[in-house]
Amino acid sequence: MTFLRSVVGKLWITIILLVSFVLFILTVMLLEFFQNHNLVETRKELTRTAEKIAGVFENHTNEELPVALEIAWKIIDDVTKVVVVKNNNEVYYSPNTENKQKLSKEYIQSDPELSKVFSENMAVEKISNLSSNNKEHGSNYLIIGVPMDLPGNESGAVFIYQSLEVMQETSRETTKFILLVAGVAIILTTIFAFFLSTRITAPLRKMREAAFEVARGKFDTKVPILTHDEIGELATAFNQMGRQLKFNMNALSQEKEQLSSILSSMADGVITFNRDGTILVTNPPADRFLQYWYYEKGDMDSNLEGLPSQVMELFQKAVDTEKEQAGEISLQGRHWVILVSPLYSNKFIRGAVAVLRDMTEERRLEKMRKDFIANVSHELRTPISMLQGYSEAIVDDIAESQEEKKEMAKVIYDESLRMGRLVNELLDLARMEAGHIQLKLEDVNLTSFISRIIHKFQGLAKDNGIQLRTEMENDLPAFWMDPDRIEQVLTNLIDNAIRHTPPDGSVTLKVTLEDKGLRMEVKDSGSGIPEEDLPFIFERFYKADKARTRGRSGTGLGLAIAKNIIDAHHGSINVHSKLGHGTTFSFLIPRKS
Numbered sequence: 001m002t003f004l005r006s007v008v009g010k011l012w013i014t015i016i017l018l019v020s021f022v023l024f025i026l027t028v029m030l031l032e033f034f035q036n037h038n039l040v041e042t043r044k045e046l047t048r049t050a051e052k053i054a055g056v057f058e059n060h061t062n063e064e065l066p067v068a069l070e071i072a073w074k075i076i077d078d079v080t081k082v083v084v085v086k087n088n089n090e091v092y093y094s095p096n097t098e099n100k101q102k103l104s105k106e107y108i109q110s111d112p113e114l115s116k117v118f119s120e121n122m123a124v125e126k127i128s129n130l131s132s133n134n135k136e137h138g139s140n141y142l143i144i145g146v147p148m149d150l151p152g153n154e155s156g157a158v159f160i161y162q163s164l165e166v167m168q169e170t171s172r173e174t175t176k177f178i179l180l181v182a183g184v185a186i187i188l189t190t191i192f193a194f195f196l197s198t199r200i201t202a203p204l205r206k207m208r209e210a211a212f213e214v215a216r217g218k219f220d221t222k223v224p225i226l227t228h229d230e231i232g233e234l235a236t237a238f239n240q241m242g243r244q245l246k247f248n249m250n251a252l253s254q255e256k257e258q259l260s261s262i263l264s265s266m267a268d269g270v271i272t273f274n275r276d277g278t279i280l281v282t283n284p285p286a287d288r289f290l291q292y293w294y295y296e297k298g299d300m301d302s303n304l305e306g307l308p309s310q311v312m313e314l315f316q317k318a319v320d321t322e323k324e325q326a327g328e329i330s331l332q333g334r335h336w337v338i339l340v341s342p343l344y345s346n347k348f349i350r351g352a353v354a355v356l357r358d359m360t361e362e363r364r365l366e367k368m369r370k371d372f373i374a375n376v377s378h379e380l381r382t383p384i385s386m387l388q389g390y391s392e393a394i395v396d397d398i399a400e401s402q403e404e405k406k407e408m409a410k411v412i413y414d415e416s417l418r419m420g421r422l423v424n425e426l427l428d429l430a431r432m433e434a435g436h437i438q439l440k441l442e443d444v445n446l447t448s449f450i451s452r453i454i455h456k457f458q459g460l461a462k463d464n465g466i467q468l469r470t471e472m473e474n475d476l477p478a479f480w481m482d483p484d485r486i487e488q489v490l491t492n493l494i495d496n497a498i499r500h501t502p503p504d505g506s507v508t509l510k511v512t513l514e515d516k517g518l519r520m521e522v523k524d525s526g527s528g529i530p531e532e533d534l535p536f537i538f539e540r541f542y543k544a545d546k547a548r549t550r551g552r553s554g555t556g557l558g559l560a561i562a563k564n565i566i567d568a569h570h571g572s573i574n575v576h577s578k579l580g581h582g583t584t585f586s587f588l589i590p591r592k593s
Helices: 007-059 062-075 105-110 164-215 230-265 284-297 309-321 360-395 402-433 446-463 483-499 531-536 558-568
Strands: 080-085 091-093 124-128 141-150 154-163 269-274 279-282 325-331 334-345 348-358 442-444 467-472 479-481 506-513 517-524 572-577 583-590
Touching: 007 062, 007 080, 007 141, 007 154, 007 164, 062 080, 080 105, 141 164, 154 164, 164 230, 269 284, 279 284, 284 325, 284 348, 309 325, 309 334, 309 348, 334 360, 360 402, 402 558, 442 483, 446 467, 446 483, 446 506, 479 483, 483 506, 483 517, 483 558, 483 583, 558 572, 558 583
Parallel strands: 467 506
Antiparallel strands: 080 091, 080 154, 124 141, 141 154, 269 279, 269 348, 325 334, 334 348, 442 479, 506 517, 517 583, 572 583
């Protein structure tokens, strides 16, 4: 069946059917022609022979009858029989006539057609089986009757007849010959058809194999050009198509890679929708947005076609109105601004594209700005109010004694120092965040450096009933860093630890030298920091709950300054805390490259 469905099989069957049909028509026509031709020629030949025999008998008298019979019998061949009827009493049969093949005088006289030779003196012909009783008995014969004029005004006739089996045998031999020729022609046609089919289909098979290779992505596949006919032109066109297809695919691939790179490098999320709302293309920021949505739904295994109802409403409006739509959505504490625009294919809308901008940082910075103004106003209002109140008390001579005046002046002095410290820390933080911090790096002896810092806080720790200790290896090598800035960081961390640790607690400074650099940890056994406050611990003006401090409150800028100093050293600082189990601040300063 595979062969019959192939081009070779179809072409072979077509040629064979066409040749067979032509040969069939030709054979039928030739057989009909030969049969008719044989019958006509036989009829003419028998008629001529009968006329010759009649002429012989007409030219010979009764005395010469034996000579006439001898001449007549020599004229006929073996398959031809002759009956010479001179009169009712004289009937002569050719020597090759058998009894069963005799044409009797009674049959001739009784037959209405053959008897016309005598009655109407005309030549007649008939096909008969020589039997008047059984029409189906024996084979058919072609009978020719010719009248003859004998001397003495006698009228006779010559009847010559021949079996049609001879003609049928000739037709059979002719049919066999024609069928043999037709069989040879079919065999030769088959060989020719296969040869022609092979010549035609060989390049087509190569083109089919090349087409499959192109379908697999091998666009550089070429078809050999074996001829210069239409098939050769088809191979040339196929090779040109492959080159053009490779060029177009490379161009599409480059454009796709370029578009993918642009989408991947965009800070904004991009989601492309089909007209029915199916997601077609997303980039990494859009994937993060979808992950936030799935997480908030509580179904991380959702299909990628689900979207928040707000986004789908904007998409539907954009498709219906053919106008740009904007909206906002909050997911997992992050704020997104969404802009949905329709996409056109010619004049028809084929979908929409949504651009998602994460405005969390902008909102946070705006909140920080507002909080910064509020916190600075709050921090400055208290000392200014105290300065104003105590100054008015001194001006109005409310203080009666000199000691009271000195006490008020002392408060004014402390509050001015606090204001100056706040302003200086704000200026330091602003310079650090602007990148204007200048580090004075040098090799620092860690043992003496740590001892000096611990000694500075021993008095404060003893006054608060807190045990201050260190954990560090002996003979630590010198380390490259800015000692003043790192001392500022440790001072802030240790001071915070002492202020948030209850009496009989402990504060530990641990120093280790690792492969990556120098790690320092300040660990206390204080009240700890709530989990919800940990992400904001290094922000400006962050302060622990007043309930967890013991009478002294800082400006809330120390940890922000500490983080900027560590960042300037290209290091990292982090915090681990659990409410009721203390807090551990640690920072890592990398080695000098």
